[in-house]
Amino acid sequence: MLQSARDRLLLPAGMMSLLIAGLAYWWLDNGPHEIFGTAMFGFLGWHLTMNRRWFVKLRSGRYDARRWVVLVTHVWLGITMTVLIVTSVFISRSVLSFAQFSNDVTIIELHWFSAYWVAIIVAVHAGTHWTRVMTVAGTVLRLSPSPTRSGVLRLAALLLLGLGAWSFTVLGVSTKLMFGYSVEFWDFTTAVSPFFGHWTVVMAGVAVLSHYAMICLRLLNKTRIRTTEGQT
Numbered sequence: 001m002l003q004s005a006r007d008r009l010l011l012p013a014g015m016m017s018l019l020i021a022g023l024a025y026w027w028l029d030n031g032p033h034e035i036f037g038t039a040m041f042g043f044l045g046w047h048l049t050m051n052r053r054w055f056v057k058l059r060s061g062r063y064d065a066r067r068w069v070v071l072v073t074h075v076w077l078g079i080t081m082t083v084l085i086v087t088s089v090f091i092s093r094s095v096l097s098f099a100q101f102s103n104d105v106t107i108i109e110l111h112w113f114s115a116y117w118v119a120i121i122v123a124v125h126a127g128t129h130w131t132r133v134m135t136v137a138g139t140v141l142r143l144s145p146s147p148t149r150s151g152v153l154r155l156a157a158l159l160l161l162g163l164g165a166w167s168f169t170v171l172g173v174s175t176k177l178m179f180g181y182s183v184e185f186w187d188f189t190t191a192v193s194p195f196f197g198h199w200t201v202v203m204a205g206v207a208v209l210s211h212y213a214m215i216c217l218r219l220l221n222k223t224r225i226r227t228t229e230g231q232t
């Protein structure tokens with residue numbers, strides 16, 4: 001059980017924290033930025049090894065809408081994460097400083113562009129697997145089903161959705177995702193923690209959307225099966 005908590009809860013939470021820390025480039029020095037980023041890629045290797053069965057089973061079983069959504073999200077995440085890793089290697093000045101591959105502005109731009117996309121798609125990805133995260137958390141904490149807790153969690157989800165939408169505009173995420181070079185950097189000399197707070201709720205809001213989209217798809221699928229069974 002402890003291993004499950006470590007691999008399915010602590011590891012993703014750690015990767016998420018390192019990812020958000022990586023976005024705070026202008027607060028960290030270049031050295032810590034590269035170390036945190038490299039650590040995240042290392043943990044990602046562990047995450048992928050642990051979930052390798054998913055890749056092995058890709059060609060077996062039936063694909064319904066939810067399975068397609070998960071597949072497309074993983075492909076999309078895989079592409080953006082690969083761009084982030086490759087550009088990191090090329091532009092490194094500390095961890096791989098001996099290599100000194102490039103100072104090309106286009107590669108640097110691709111680096112931050114892919115970083116913002118990774119942040120959003122990782123949130124979509126976490127949302128599509130949220131039911132499993134909650135199941136593991138419930139088992140580890142030995143929680144039995146409770147309508148009151150479910151109600152509180154649903155309210156929290158609604159709150160995160162609203163806060164996430166607000167933080168999305170505060171951080172100018174849409175400009176960043178459209179390759180629009182935003183000159184409005186977060187001013188870390190005035191405040192540090194709100195930056196992390198805003199990114200956390202942006203990602204939480206996107207995860208809430210994706211989690212409920214998966215629930216809707218499951219309900220639609222159930223209705224479709226019931227209708228088909230009724231017709232036969």
Ligand code: HEM
Nearest residue numbers: 019022023025034037038040088091092093095108112115
């Ligand atoms: C969690 C993974 C990472 C994320 C989210 C991330 C994100 C970012 C962001 C947002 C910037 C600021 C770009 C700007 O606004 O000008 C940046 C810059 C930079 N990153 Fe990363 N990065 C990550 C990993 C890495 C790694 C592993 C390396 C190298 C080993 C690296 C090397 C750099 C360098 C050298 C810059 C400065 C580019 C410049 O403006 O000259 N990053 N990164």
Ligand code: HEM
Nearest residue numbers: 007008012015016019051054074077078081122126129132
């Ligand atoms: C910061 C990066 C990431 C975070 C926070 C994250 C988070 C999660 C979470 C919370 C889960 C569900 C719990 C579990 O089964 O372990 C999961 C599962 C999974 N993740 Fe990630 N993930 C990240 C990156 C990636 C990447 C880049 C890929 C590759 C495409 C990936 C592939 C998978 C797979 C294959 C599963 C299992 C799916 C299944 O069995 O249905 N993850 N991830």
